[in-house]
Amino acid sequence: xxxxxxxKRMGLLNIHADATxxxxxxxxxxxxxxxxxxxxxxxxxxxxxxxxHLSFFGETWFDSxxxxxxxxxxxxAACVFAKPCLLPWLSVADNIYLGLSPEQKVGARDAxxxxxxxxxxxxxxxxxxxxxxxxxxxRVALARxxxxxxxLLLLDExxxxxxxxxxxxxxxWLIDFQTHLRFPLVMVTHDxxxxxxxxxxxxxxxxxxxxxxxxxxxxxxxxxxxSK
Amino acid sequence: xWEAIRVSIELSIVTTVILLVIAxxxxxxxxxxxxxxxxxxxxxxxxPIVLPPTVLGYFMLLLLAPQGFFGSSWSWxxxxxxxFSFFGIVIASVVYSLPFAVQPIQQGFxxxxxxxxxMSQTQGLNIFGTLRQVILPASRGGVLTAVALVFAHTMGxxxxxxxxxxxxxxxxxxxxxxxxxxxxxxxxxxxxxMALMLLCFSFVVLSLVNSLNNRWVIGGRP
Numbered sequence: 001x002x003x004x005x006x007x008k009r010m011g012l013l014n015i016h017a018d019a020t021x022x023x024x025x026x027x028x029x030x031x032x033x034x035x036x037x038x039x040x041x042x043x044x045x046x047x048x049x050x051x052x053h054l055s056f057f058g059e060t061w062f063d064s065x066x067x068x069x070x071x072x073x074x075x076x077a078a079c080v081f082a083k084p085c086l087l088p089w090l091s092v093a094d095n096i097y098l099g100l101s102p103e104q105k106v107g108a109r110d111a112x113x114x115x116x117x118x119x120x121x122x123x124x125x126x127x128x129x130x131x132x133x134x135x136x137x138x139r140v141a142l143a144r145x146x147x148x149x150x151x152l153l154l155l156d157e158x159x160x161x162x163x164x165x166x167x168x169x170x171x172x173w174l175i176d177f178q179t180h181l182r183f184p185l186v187m188v189t190h191d192x193x194x195x196x197x198x199x200x201x202x203x204x205x206x207x208x209x210x211x212x213x214x215x216x217x218x219x220x221x222x223x224x225x226x227s228k
Numbered sequence: 229x230w231e232a233i234r235v236s237i238e239l240s241i242v243t244t245v246i247l248l249v250i251a252x253x254x255x256x257x258x259x260x261x262x263x264x265x266x267x268x269x270x271x272x273x274x275x276p277i278v279l280p281p282t283v284l285g286y287f288m289l290l291l292l293a294p295q296g297f298f299g300s301s302w303s304w305x306x307x308x309x310x311x312f313s314f315f316g317i318v319i320a321s322v323v324y325s326l327p328f329a330v331q332p333i334q335q336g337f338x339x340x341x342x343x344x345x346x347m348s349q350t351q352g353l354n355i356f357g358t359l360r361q362v363i364l365p366a367s368r369g370g371v372l373t374a375v376a377l378v379f380a381h382t383m384g385x386x387x388x389x390x391x392x393x394x395x396x397x398x399x400x401x402x403x404x405x406x407x408x409x410x411x412x413x414x415x416x417x418x419x420x421x422m423a424l425m426l427l428c429f430s431f432v433v434l435s436l437v438n439s440l441n442n443r444w445v446i447g448g449r450p
Contacts, residue, residue: 052444072346076352078350079350144351
């Protein structure tokens with residue numbers, strides 16, 4: 001189980017998250033500024049909570065009472081943000097391989113071919129990353145996160161720059177990929193259709209407070225109710 | 229004349245290499261870490277910019293002389309004097325050029341988008357991996373500027389070297405001290421040649437830095 005019990009004050013917003021989940025697809029929705037991205041950053045280790053505890057299948061990642069923290073680079077929680085953050089002096093292939101040792105690169109060759117094929121990146125591999133469109137860059141960032149074989153995948157509006165057709169394709173691909181490997185996935189999206197398509201469980205952020213919506217993903221909770 | 233140029237080039241190379249090793253961690257510390265006394269450390273590093281070279285040279289001489297703290301320890305360890313030696317002027321040059329190495333690298337580090345650093349952390353890269361694969365390539369313009377500034381600055385060094393090293397031919401007599409001596413001896417032909425060479429050298433170095441910096445603008449084209 002991944003157990004989250006975190007509190008952090010960020011300006012006027014008080015982030016307060018208590019939740020547990022396992023190898024499933026969690027989708028977080030909520031208004032702009034409600035703290036969704038901050039929660040993702042807290043889980044990834046990019047921010048420290050003021051108080052609380054975070055554990056990943058028995059391994060403590062953060063414990064404020066013991067002043068203990070596993071740094072982000074040791075958590076193996078890969079993040080994909082709406083902004084792809086590709087390194088402009090590297091080719092697309094080198095961007096995807098970022099963080100892998102030479103041995104890991106050799107080991108990841110088959111996975112790389114599969115990811116490149118399914119994310120339609122084959123024609124782009126030798127290109128410089130500054131020549132990519134926004135949608136292509138986002139898919140490269142997704143490939144980079146996946147190729148590092150993360151323990152946990154954190155996605156924050158990862159398909160926001162995709163065309164509707166590509167977006168639907170990627171949603172389906174993500175579900176198949178996660179179903180096959182069964183890794184925990186937390187995704188932030190504003191798109192209710194996307195949330196319904198991907199989520200096994202849905203969370204909602206309201207003014208920094210995390211509300212876990214229990215039960216089936218199609219319980220009829222509408223975005224209108226959530227925006228109250 | 230050529231001996232003085234050789235000493236200057238050797239001094240510049242050694243100083244540049246030592247300063248790169250010192251300045252990169254210092255610039256990292258000042259750019260990405262907060263700690264008590266950070267502003268004082270920044271001021272201390274920048275001090276040689278405003279301090280007259282002879283004043284800095286005098287302090288260095290006091291420190292490196294056989295009676296000084298550092299100089300006496302060195303003499304006890306290696307049975308040789310630091311003052312009026314090549315190693316002595318290397319230490320003095322390193323201190324004198326420290327801000328010219330740290331500040332451009334620090335500026336380069338600060339210009340790296342922080343989300344790139346966070347991204348590399350979530351990709352499993354630790355501090356050293358992030359420094360090697362993200363921060364240094366992204367701020368190579370700053371590193372190059374530091375290398376060029378330190379090298380050129382050391383080539384033209386006068387006051388500090390004269391105070392600490394004196395003017396021992398083949399050991400501490402650098403190009404600018406040779407030039408000064410030629411003027412004192414009214415040997416204007418030799419002085420002209422040396423002055424012209426130093427001028428051309430500085431111009432070439434600065435032009436090279438500018439052209440490479442333009443080419444290496446992040447995400448841009450030459």
